[in-house]
Amino acid sequence: MRVHFIAIGGSAMHNLAIALHLKGFTVTGSDDEVFEPSKSRLAAHGLLPKKEGWDEMNISDELDAIILGMHARKDNPELVKAQQLGLKIYSYPEYLYEQTKDKTRVVIGGSHGKTTTTAMVMHVLKALGKDFDYMVGAQLEGFDTMVRLTKDAPIAVFEGDEYLSSPIDLTPKFHWYKPQVAMLTGIAWDHMNVFPTWENYISQFTIFADSMPDDATLVFFNEDEELVKLGEHQKSRLNVQEYSTLPYKKKNGKVVVLWEGNEYPMAIFGDHNLQNMNGARLVCNQIGISDEEFLSAISNFEGAAKRLQLLEKNETTHIYLDFAHSPSKLKATTNAMKQQFSDRKLIAVMELHTFSSLNKKFLPQYKHTMEMADQAVVFYNPEVLKHKQLPDLSKQEVSEAFDQDGLLVMTQSDELVSWLKEQDLTNSNLLIMTSGNFSGVDLKKLAAELI
Structure with missing residues (x-):
């Protein structure tokens, strides 16, 4: 496969480019400016554009796909050329779905805690030796890239961002993924420039839940009024599970989770983290991981970058x-x-x-x-x-x-x-x-x- 990235320097875009390169694809890309750490990471894989700027000569009918980043404009000369040639143009979330449509997709969404909770699920899967693809919005300890795509991994874990997909695709990113297992952490109005009203913002989560296949599992925080309404609306079609804060105590300055008579010391703190952790536990249950396995594996999780x-x-x-x-x-x-x-x-x-x-x-x-x-x-x-x-x-x-x-x-x-x-x-x-x-x-x- 020959894939060209328009605006390859973005945090998600350059990670996807590296992931496809490692999968064996022929990857090229362009951007008008590439900052660190994208610049060094692309260069390390031989993917850094030789010069900055856009050039329609980068686009030919030999390409199998174009992946378009949000940084590009609608009048980008490479995009215009690709449209004229009738090439298939994807946003990066659309392409993630395309690469994982035969896998079990797990999506963590919500207005807050997405990255941390996605990182929790990934941490546990890795600790237990599970093979999985992923996309997460931060560089995590123990993971070389923010995106991994393989041929054989049976599971794909995605952070489900509600922001828009590309300049010509105004679909919120998480609408593309159609997960068999999803978790929503909470709904609090954000991205006012795209979703100008509270009602408009809430509706994106309803559309997300509606996009899930029948009998999929939706996990949600039961102290969020809007999510409770959403769960009630979906319970006839989806397997709906709710969560609250994990029971815990403080011991010697550390948080200790109390579960079925056992104590599990944790490396993180805060009620919001213990809520996210409980949701991540239910998500992991759906992909064959027991409570004991989860709590033992998560005990040394220290959080994602820039999250406490x-x-x-x-x-x-x-x-x-x-x-x-x-x-x-x-x-x-x-x-x-x-x-x-x-x-x-x-x-x-x-x-x-x-x-x-x-x-x-x-x-x-x-x-x-x-x-x-x-x-x-x-x-x-x-x-x-x-x-x-x-x-x-x-x-x-x-x-x-x-x-x-x-x-x-x-x-x-x-x-x-x-x-x-x-x-x-x-x-x-x-x-x-x-x-x-x-x-x-x-x-x-x-x-x-x-x-």
Whole structure:
């Protein structure tokens, strides 16, 4: 098979390119700019484009398929040429389905916790020696790539993102997968630029459940009102299973899961993680893994990158980094930190970086989301607003939206760094939450300096 990637540099795209290359496909690609780590990883496999930019000469009728990334525009000259030649053009989720349509597909969806829960399932499958394909939205410890596709693996585990598939395919990605086993962690409005209303956003999850084949299994969190409605609606057609928080206790500073008279010490903490873990247990039950096998295998799971990732620590201070940026993620992560370290002061710093988070209409969703923090700080860069063509946002508007006593709002990264360096972190924890990097701050280096 000869496959060409338009916009090969994306995180999912370059991983899929590597996966197909390892499967024996002839893979080429193009992009107008390729950043690290994509650049080095593509180069290591001989897949880095020889020059940046688009060139219609890359497209010929000798290609079996085009895989189109979201970074490309509708008028991309390579895309236009492919359309003129009548070549088959796939989005990457569509192509993942095409490559796994004869396998048992497991999909983890929801507005939060997708990556972590997918990583949990993958961790257990690997620990138990199971052969499986996968696609996950972060680089995981013990896995060379974020995508794996093989000829013989009987199972495919996918993180089910609700964002759009490609510039010419406005289908939410997870609608493509049609899983035999699915899990939904929760529904909290996100991607306002694509789903402008709450009702429109919720409907994507209904469509997802409707896309599952008859007698498939749908696992969902039973404290989410919308998921309970969805489960009730689907129970006549699907095998519906619900979950809540795994029973646990804290022992010597660690979370210990209590199950059928046995104790299983865990490496992670937080109610949201123990909810995700319980859902992952039910998912694994559906692919032949017992509760005991699951809980034993998951005990040394330390989480996915940027999901309550410990950057630095000493005897009195821990500094964590988390990908949290939406309201529900912010609240769950802040609560988990305070719950685990109740005897320490919590300083929580978050960055408004996404289209939704910087939108004045969406901003009130953040009300009280960091109320468990002893000191909360919100950072945003006005230049990002200009780049996203959004109206100006004042510090006062941000402060009023969060509605939290003592909240600090900053718009300069050097101001934020200076403030952090002035803080006495003795008997305190610092939680850094962002999907960006605070306008170019090396967060690992900063954490080392603060400690």
